[in-house]
Amino acid sequence: MPKQIDHEKRRKQIAEATWRVILERGMEGASARNIAKEAGLSLGALRHYFSTQDELLVFAMKLVQEKARARIEDIATKDLPPKEKMLHILLEIVPTNEETIREMEVWFAFTVYARHKKDMFDANHDGIYGGIRNLIAYLDEFDLLKQDADKDIEAERLYALIDGLALHAMLDPVRVNKDRITRVIMQHVESICAEETNETEGREY
Incomplete structure (x- = not known):
């Protein structure tokens, strides 16, 4: 052992x-x-x-995923209001510090490399899209989404937003810093949620 x-x-x-x-x-x-x-x-x-070199690269790529997943799972177990928990989880997907920016740079490099090696590793199946769909469903479970919200479309919009923020945070971390990222995500989440009522008061951020 x-x-x-x-x-x-x-x-x-x-x-x-x-x-x-x-x-x-x-x-x-x-x-x-x-x-x-x-x-x-x-x-x-x-x-x-x-x-083989490909075996090493696949292992290294999956280790990046595992580190991010461990941080997200830790947040998921915490007793937080739904939207606050969602915000913290999304802030683990978008790089907001030196460590996560380095991880994102490595991940993007892997993703480009793996495009032509899907038999080795399909970067499209990184779990992020599925996780975001789960977050939208999570909001819906608490009756926080707008009644007319299309969950599939909202998941796609949020996925595109997070993907774009991640890229911009990596390329221009001074402008796209944690404070700006947090405000953008919070504003987007609020835009897809129903207005606060007496029933939902106290369950917000």
């Missing part, structure tokens, strides 16, 4: 080294040799943990 734990820990360290190489050199620089050097390993040692 200890050896298995050490093996998995080393695989994660190699994946994180892969992220650093991608951030510094781009996907074109993410060769096995460069990754091995960044991880402090020989090529032979690297191949002990990952038999």
Whole structure:
């Protein structure tokens, strides 16, 4: 058992080294040799943990997903008003600090690379769209959505908004900072929700 734990820990360290190489050199620089050097390993040692470069890249890509998913799941377990919980979850999808901006840069690099390798990893199935659909349904469960809201369309609109904010936050983090992102998301959520009534008072942000 200890050896298995050490093996998995080393695989994660190699994946994180892969992220650093991608951030510094781009996907074109993410060769096995460069990754091995960044991880402090020989090529032979690297191949002990990952038999192919694609296997390593898939693992590194999924690790980005796992980190974001863990943060979101932590928020989902908290006792928060529905719209406040939704806001916090969406703020984990849009990069708002150095760590999540780096993760997003790596994710975008992976996404472009994976476009022509769908047999390896389909970046379209990253779970974000499904998660956003669930958030819209979550609002509806609490009777917070406008009565005439089309849930499919609202999920698509929110997905497009979050995707755009994520890209802009990565490209221009000074302008598109956490405060601006928060205000944009809050305003959008309020625009799709029914006006506050006595029944919904106290369940807001």
